[in-house]
Amino acid sequence: MSLEMTMSQPLSRESRGFPDYELPRLVRLTDNLHGAAFFLMKLLPARHMLDRAAADGRLKPGGTICETTSGTFGLALAMLAAVRGYRLILVSDPAIDEHLHKRLLELGVTLEIVEKPYEVGGFQTARLDRLRAALEANPGSFCPSQYGNADNPRAYAEVAEQIAERLGHVDCLVGTVGSGGSMSGIARFLRHLNPDLHVIGVDTPHSVVFGQPDGKRLLRGLGNSLVPPNVDHRQFDEVHWVGAAEAFLATRRLHQHHALYQGGTSGAAYLVADWWARTHPDRKVVTLFPDEGHRYVATIYNDDWLTTLPGWTGVLPEAPQPVAHPSDVRPNWSSFRWDRRTLDEVLAAGTPVARDLAEAA
Amino acid sequence: MPGDVISRFASVRLGTRGNQRKEQGFGQVNGHHGEILQGVFPDDVGRLYRGLVTLPCNIVSSTAVFRPAPGNLVTVPDDKLKAAEAARLTLDSLGLHDQGGHLTVESTIPVGLGMGSSTADVVAAIRAVADAHGAALAADEVARLAVRAETASDSIMHGDLAVLFAQREGNVLEHLGPALPPLEVLSVNTAPGTGVDTVKQPPADYDDWEVQAFRPLRGMLRRAIRTGDAALLGRVATASARISQRHLPKPAFEEINAIAASTGALGIQVAHSGTVVGLLFDPRNPATARRVAEATSRLDTIGLPPALHFRTDAVEVRHVA
Ligand SMILES: Cc1ncc(COP(=O)(O)O)c(C=O)c1O
Numbered sequence: 143m144s145l146e147m148t149m150s151q152p153l154s155r156e157s158r159g160f161p162d163y164e165l166p167r168l169v170r171l172t173d174n175l176h177g178a179a180f181f182l183m184k185l186l187p188a189r190h191m192l193d194r195a196a197a198d199g200r201l202k203p204g205g206t207i208c209e210t211t212s213g214t215f216g217l218a219l220a221m222l223a224a225v226r227g228y229r230l231i232l233v234s235d236p237a238i239d240e241h242l243h244k245r246l247l248e249l250g251v252t253l254e255i256v257e258k259p260y261e262v263g264g265f266q267t268a269r270l271d272r273l274r275a276a277l278e279a280n281p282g283s284f285c286p287s288q289y290g291n292a293d294n295p296r297a298y299a300e301v302a303e304q305i306a307e308r309l310g311h312v313d314c315l316v317g318t319v320g321s322g323g324s325m326s327g328i329a330r331f332l333r334h335l336n337p338d339l340h341v342i343g344v345d346t347p348h349s350v351v352f353g354q355p356d357g358k359r360l361l362r363g364l365g366n367s368l369v370p371p372n373v374d375h376r377q378f379d380e381v382h383w384v385g386a387a388e389a390f391l392a393t394r395r396l397h398q399h400h401a402l403y404q405g406g407t408s409g410a411a412y413l414v415a416d417w418w419a420r421t422h423p424d425r426k427v428v429t430l431f432p433d434e435g436h437r438y439v440a441t442i443y444n445d446d447w448l449t450t451l452p453g454w455t456g457v458l459p460e461a462p463q464p465v466a467h468p469s470d471v472r473p474n475w476s477s478f479r480w481d482r483r484t485l486d487e488v489l490a491a492g493t494p495v496a497r498d499l500a501e502a503a
Numbered sequence: 504m505p506g507d508v509i510s511r512f513a514s515v516r517l518g519t520r521g522n523q524r525k526e527q528g529f530g531q532v533n534g535h536h537g538e539i540l541q542g543v544f545p546d547d548v549g550r551l552y553r554g555l556v557t558l559p560c561n562i563v564s565s566t567a568v569f570r571p572a573p574g575n576l577v578t579v580p581d582d583k584l585k586a587a588e589a590a591r592l593t594l595d596s597l598g599l600h601d602q603g604g605h606l607t608v609e610s611t612i613p614v615g616l617g618m619g620s621s622t623a624d625v626v627a628a629i630r631a632v633a634d635a636h637g638a639a640l641a642a643d644e645v646a647r648l649a650v651r652a653e654t655a656s657d658s659i660m661h662g663d664l665a666v667l668f669a670q671r672e673g674n675v676l677e678h679l680g681p682a683l684p685p686l687e688v689l690s691v692n693t694a695p696g697t698g699v700d701t702v703k704q705p706p707a708d709y710d711d712w713e714v715q716a717f718r719p720l721r722g723m724l725r726r727a728i729r730t731g732d733a734a735l736l737g738r739v740a741t742a743s744a745r746i747s748q749r750h751l752p753k754p755a756f757e758e759i760n761a762i763a764a765s766t767g768a769l770g771i772q773v774a775h776s777g778t779v780v781g782l783l784f785d786p787r788n789p790a791t792a793r794r795v796a797e798a799t800s801r802l803d804t805i806g807l808p809p810a811l812h813f814r815t816d817a818v819e820v821r822h823v824a
Contacts, residue, residue, distance in 0.1 A: 299718040
């Protein structure tokens with residue numbers, strides 16, 4: 143859409159929404175560590191994507207939105223669809239949380255649960271097929287596609303504005319990466335004001351986002367089985383992989399020490415950001431806490447559930463284990479110098495084994 | 504009758520026309536050195552406007568003298584068409600439709616560099632006409648007359664006040680504070696002898712990312728002004744200059760930026776519709792004199808000797824060249 147068209151568009155704020163729920167509350171955790179605690183981070187990109195689609199006609203008044211998600215993005219879309227009068231079809235799988243399921247139904251969502259995974263491609267491909275069918279069955283419907291829609295990262299200019307206004311100069315940004323929208327978006331906006339900004343992406347073992355081989359993951363919300371186009375790999379100086387048990391324990395620490403009741407990805411971000419802030423006491427760090435803890439009462443905040451997790455030790459590691467290549471998968475917290483490279487550049491740099499052989503030759 | 508109401512209102516504002524009219528009115532306004540920030544910005548309800556934050560330069564100015572007389576409006580020099588138009592609009596707004604007079608405009612602001620020469624002539628003319636009739640116009644009223652005369656105006660009618668100014672509407676989008684944190688500016692004209700027709704230029708066609716990127720710049724600017732942090736101001740100016748570089752590129756931009764970075768400048772700042780670039784230094788830092796001297800000699804070696812050196816908080820000129 144051209145700038146002149148954008149400028150003559152109807153007002154986004156006139157469309158109903160939750161402006162005061164979109165931005166995080168900034169909390170100072172230590173001298174040099176600030177947390178940006180969201181109610182539901184996805185409200186901001188969801189609202190921006192819908193605004194933009196409504197402005198250029200991809201989404202008609204009273205139109206239909208189709209998306210595949212079983213997480214917070216679906217909830218954000220459902221809240222907006224409910225107050226803006228859109229029909230919302232969400233494709234999900236049986237792993238969807240029971241309470242979230244009920245909540246989505248209450249908000250008027252048409253939920254399509256894919257019952258069986260494909261033999262090749264699993265639930266992910268099965269869900270994408272079902273989404274395609276839903277889009278075909280509803281001509282003119284709009285799919286926000288949070289993984290590829292450039293309005294997802296661009297939405298986060300408002301968070302960057304808030305950080306710049308409240309914290310001024312920031313040295314380091316730490317956050318989890320799922321679709322890549324929040325971290326790629328905020329990193330690029332803040333780096334425009336500070337080219338030296340140090341950016342740390344937090345992923346989880348067996349997520350392919352930063353080049354690990356795909357596998358089963360217990361920690362949800364971050365990581366992915368595909369590489370979303372919205373991950374701008376060149377924004378990242380460091381990548382950390384945090385396991386489920388340590389992320390959940392860190393989530394509890396965040397509550398115990400700082401009284402912030404947040405979800406599991408917040409714990410993963412906190413673990414890494416707290417370590418970096420401790421080891422760089424003269425640098426200002428800000429980290430993102432994407433959602434609140436209420437959805438995790440029966441899990442992360444339930445000791446019976448938590449202590450039976452695979453890999454549960456009850457102690458937090460002091461520091462990450464540095465690895466020389468993403469293919470070096472560790473079950474626990476590990477870190478890697480990404481150095482603002484593309485995924486291809488990092489993978490082409492060779493596995494440690496290949497490099498050792500080359501050096502030996 | 505409505506007409507009566509209007510003319511009565513006009514004469515109230517003027518005082519009684521005949522009595523309050525002076526032999527001649529005087530108007531003056533300082534120029535600027537381009538902008539700290541220019542882009543598109545949402546207002547309170549989210550509608551986007553083109554807007555800017557001016558960097559004041561109080562060592563150059565325009566001055567106008569207006570002598571009211573019946574009949575035609577004569578302007579000297581006669582190529583100051585915008586100033587003449589502004590004087591006419593001001594007379595009309597005061598209800599003096601068949602009044603004319605003699606307007607003289609003089610300026611020390613270089614033309615075509617993006618230092619506000621056109622708006623300064625216009626504002627000086629408006630102030631001179633108003634003064635001649637005993638009317639003190641508020642800055643907002645001057646701004647609205649100015650944009651009618653020249654389509655887009657700089658915010659110099661607001662003086663040193665830090666405002667985010669919608670240059671096509673003449674409105675203040677946001678009052679940022681009483682003044683910017685003080686800066687010491689080393690000024691380079693990147694295209695000597697050519698100049699830019701600052702008025703005829705098409706407005707920048709920012710892309711979707713840039714439209715959003717102006718938000719954090721505005722956020723950091725608010726903090727810079729609220730806390731008097733010149734370093735943050737330098738970051739905002741440099742970021743805005745980088746975006747401007749995609750729309751009205753300055754020759755030798757990267758070289759100048761590198762000199763600024765290596766001599767300890769806070770950043771650089773550009774005239775977003777002109778040719779001047781400013782290297783920004785902190786006047787409160789004792790190292791600034793040495794840094795300015797070093798930057799000056801480095802600029803000399805790339806063939807761009809600084810033409811001006813000034814402080815934003817003092818009327819003091821130090822010609823370097
Ligand atoms: C709870 C939670 N944390 C973190 C993320 C990752 O954010 P992003 O998709 O912007 O990378 C998500 C994304 O869905 C999420 O739901």
